[in-house]
Amino acid sequence: MFTVAIISAAGGSGRSTLAANLASLLAQRGMPPFALEFDPQNLLATLLGSEAPPDDGLLTDFMGNKPFGASALCNSDNVGFLPFGHANKQDAAGFEQQLRSTPGWLRNCLAQIDFADDTILLIDTPRLPSIHACQAVEAADLVLSVLMPDVRSMTLLPAAQATALTDCGRQKPLLHVINALDSTREHHNRLAAELRARLRQDLVPEIVHRDTAIAQALANSVSVIDASPDSLVVHDMNGVVNALLARRAAASGKACQCHA
Numbered sequence: 001m002f003t004v005a006i007i008s009a010a011g012g013s014g015r016s017t018l019a020a021n022l023a024s025l026l027a028q029r030g031m032p033p034f035a036l037e038f039d040p041q042n043l044l045a046t047l048l049g050s051e052a053p054p055d056d057g058l059l060t061d062f063m064g065n066k067p068f069g070a071s072a073l074c075n076s077d078n079v080g081f082l083p084f085g086h087a088n089k090q091d092a093a094g095f096e097q098q099l100r101s102t103p104g105w106l107r108n109c110l111a112q113i114d115f116a117d118d119t120i121l122l123i124d125t126p127r128l129p130s131i132h133a134c135q136a137v138e139a140a141d142l143v144l145s146v147l148m149p150d151v152r153s154m155t156l157l158p159a160a161q162a163t164a165l166t167d168c169g170r171q172k173p174l175l176h177v178i179n180a181l182d183s184t185r186e187h188h189n190r191l192a193a194e195l196r197a198r199l200r201q202d203l204v205p206e207i208v209h210r211d212t213a214i215a216q217a218l219a220n221s222v223s224v225i226d227a228s229p230d231s232l233v234v235h236d237m238n239g240v241v242n243a244l245l246a247r248r249a250a251a252s253g254k255a256c257q258c259h260a
């Protein structure tokens with residue numbers, strides 16, 4: 001298994017959108033993905049085709065003393081996923097307390113699940129700082145940091161770097177991706193060029209463009225890959241998949257099967 005924690009210090013950067021769509025693209029390539037929502041927002045299922053956020057998920061399993069993963073689902077695109085589940089304030093606070101008092105809780109839970117060896121696990125997280133994100137980073141082989149081409153992401157970049165490199169106990173390989181670039185905006189292009197110069201090989205070469213195909217697909221409860229397979233954003237996200245597979249291959253010493 002290769003585990004990727006998707007993080008960002010700025011809210012609304014596209015973490016959940018990427019988690020869902022990268023998982024769908026992996027499934028389309030015949031690779032087994034699993035998307036784990038480690039975010040009390042409980043929205044990932046709706047990005048994977050569910051009409052409404054499910055009540056059941058990892059939080060309700062935890063509260064009901066069920067095994068981790070008991071509420072896992074699989075969508076029509078063959079994407080396995082585990083929603084967070086509906087959380088009232090008290091349950092959410094109790095779970096957060098569990099995470100704070102048990103470092104490595106998520107890593108230990110994941111170790112109990114019998115994933116296929118070649119599974120790529122994508123973990124969606126709340127924006128930083130967050131104990132959920134920290135546990136995801138601690139469980140990950142690679143941290144994918146999502147940046148928007150804006151001043152907020154630029155300013156918060158050190159926070160994302162510190163999360164992967166120092167704050168969560170173990171130093172993890174870090175890869176950044178720029179999401180939602182509007183190439184008609186001069187300042188987007190300028191900030192993207194600045195990030196490229198600063199991050200070099202730690203940045204996915206393909207930038208994910210802002211594309212209305214995402215909202216259209218969401219409105220119809222279908223994946224953007226099914227709705228607009230030839231869209232720019234699907235092309236860009238395939239580039240992100242390639243970058244993840246290249247990192248996985250580098251980590252395992254095997255050759256990369258990085259073609260769409």
Ligand SMILES: Nc1ncnc2c1ncn2[C@@H]1O[C@H](COP(=O)(O)OP(=O)(O)OP(=O)(O)O)[C@@H](O)[C@H]1O
Pocket residue numbers: 008010011012013014015016017018041125126127179180181208209210211212214215218233
């Ligand atoms: N490349 C893109 N093109 C167009 N819209 C996008 C793109 N990426 C994300 N969005 C939209 O931006 C919004 C925020 O995306 P998303 O929910 O994935 O971000 P997030 O980082 O998970 O946010 P949160 O901090 O709320 O968890 C959503 O409405 C999503 O549809």
Ligand SMILES: [Mg+2]
Pocket residue numbers: 015016017039041124125
């Ligand atoms: Mg999200």
